[in-house]
Amino acid sequence: MEAAAAAARERKRPREGDGAPSAVVAAGEAQYVYLPIADALKAPGARVCLFAAISEIGATVRSRGTDFTLTLRIADQSRPAGISVTFFADNTALLPYVRSGGDVISLHNVVITMHGEFFVTFNKKFSSFALFEGRESTKCSPYQSSMKYHGSKHDNELLNQMRIWLTYNPPGMKDLELQLRSLKADTTFDLVCKVLHVHENNGEWIFYVWDGTDTPAAEFQAILDAEAVESSPLHLEGAPPPREVLCTMPCVGTVLRVFANRFFKEVFHLQKNIYWARFCNISCKQEFGIWKGMLSPSSRLRLLSHEDASVVDRLKIYDSRIANQVHRQPMASLLEASNVSDVEYETAGYTTLMESLTHEQVTHKFKTLVRVVAAYPCRASELRLLLTGSFCLRLTLEDPTARIHAYVHKDDGAKFFGGFLTAEALIKKMNKLLGIPEENEEGVPLIRNPPWIWFCLKSYRLDKNDPWGSRRYRVFGTEIRD
Known part of the structure; x- marks a missing residue:
């Protein structure tokens, strides 16, 4: 009898890829068991449920097959460094549309996978998700959820706990996040800005970025020689953009040139002049009194929604600035x-x-x-x-x-x-x-x-x-x- 019972328990135990759900049913309602990310990593191959904050938003691209794919990075108290989640869907409307970094995501029946490092796979056949506002809010209902998603009565408690944690530990936010008006030379920082134009020349990429503020006015080292002040270039990139491109750029606020000597997969999205992005690990210096941004091998680009909190803050500052004739001045x-x-x-x-x-x-x-x-x-x-x-x-x-x-x-x-x-x-x-x-x-x-x-x-x-x-x-x- 004991052997039969043990065999029965073994048949009910989730195995790798066997499709067993990460939920139990109590009083007719599904009760999902959410694991901390650190604990979920101990069960590779099994389906798990996660409740975490979104720290990075990737670009939506077409996979090698017929699907569209999106990668997010999520974090929680157990793993502040986070882990990547890859989503697959038949069309882009079925993928998560994250309004802002720091929003919260609930994931059901996703699989921990390992290829060199751990990441989470969202299977379009049996996985589901829901997105919630991460900032302090009275709303506990998701602003987007997949068709198969079903919440439980304990989700609100987890959501409030996550929001409290986010208040003191905003994921993905570095201690040094600057605006163009506060640029510093020889410092590595993050920059949130709109990408207005992207230009490639002999393998060098130039991003024209803007956040509505002005870069600091430069001081010049004056050599006691008249030639020191007789010439100064008008553009760091040689020739300026064509007039039809120039006319699409804002007339108030600095357009910073950011240079990179390698390709970023987000370039195809950024060429559309509609995206905001977070430039991670960027540095700046002055050449001829002009600020120049530089991307290093450790730099990364993260696309941002227009509803991202950082984007909304910058647009508010800009709208306030152009509403006043004096504030439009340098x-x-x-x-x-x-x-x-x-x-x-x-x-x-x-x-x-x-x-x-x-x-x-x-x-x-x-x-x-x-x-x-x-x-x-x-x-x-x-x-x-x-x-x-x-x-x-x-x-x-x-x-x-x-x-x-x-x-x-x-x-x-x-x-x-x-x-x-x-x-x-x-x-x-x-x-x-x-x-x-x-x-x-x-x-x-x-x-x-x-x-x-x-x-x-x-x-x-x-x-x-x-x-x-x-x-x-x-x-x-x-x-x-x-």
Whole structure:
């Protein structure tokens, strides 16, 4: 009798791949037994139920067969580092659509698999899922669930416990998550941003990313040589994007160029100009005063929903910013009231350089707030010739959205500088434009920090047969104060 009973118990015990459900029935209702992830890993091949937080969201791609597949990374108290879950479905509508990183997922009858490392497999024939809001919420009902999913009365208690844990342990969030306005050089961090454009050139990928804020204004190391401030590139990537691409980009907020020397599978999604993403383990540096993002071999890309909490926060900041005319101005300029220049268009509204570059007309006039990062020529002898009408002065102007060259034509030189000045007075004004300090402590590197200056600019064309390609900018109605 004992042997028969033992044999019966053995027949009821779940075996690897035998299809046994991870639930028991009590009083006519299924009661699912949820395992901590760490315990589930001890039962490879068996069906298990998990209740965990979503720390990373992958891209939806077509599998080698006819299915679509999606990979999420989930975590709980037992395994904060998490584990990957791979979903398969006949069409994308049957896959989980996660609103935000940190949301909670309930998984029924998934299988722990191992190929080099442990991961969870969702079988479309017998597995099921439900998605819940992870942030503090009174809602305990799922915002998405698969057809075969059936919850139990104890799920709400588990959900509340998970939300409490998430309050103090947001999964996947690094201690250092920055916005473009707070970039730091030589630091590794995460960046949440919208990918506006992706460009590939000889195996190098360039991501054009934006979050609605401005990168910090750069300081320049000034070498006591005029050539140090005579030239500065307008673009890190050589040629700018085509005009049709440029016109799709926001006119307020910096578009950061992020460079990578390897392919990411998420590129195909990011090329559509609709996705936000988390760039994990990214670093930045400045080249010629322009911020440059860099992806290393350890960097990763994670697609984000428009409903992700980080995305929603950034869009709120941007909406608040563009609703106020002053807040549309460069963030760094709000702390520095510029009184360097007098302009004719005193009452005109503010226009960013990107707004001008994407203006529907080639020729137009506008008032803008910029810094002079370079000038040519800037030697005293040549500047004196400028006042006599022998030279044209080229200024390199920047704001958080773009850099351009703008010219002070030879017949406007005296007006721009405020009269026919001595060589010494000219150099003093040029130093003010470029942010070169009047005095510098001996032994300390000379640093220049160009001030924010109001300029009136007009655009014009050199060739009527190529109006956009031959467009130039000219300074007018602007005088530099003493």
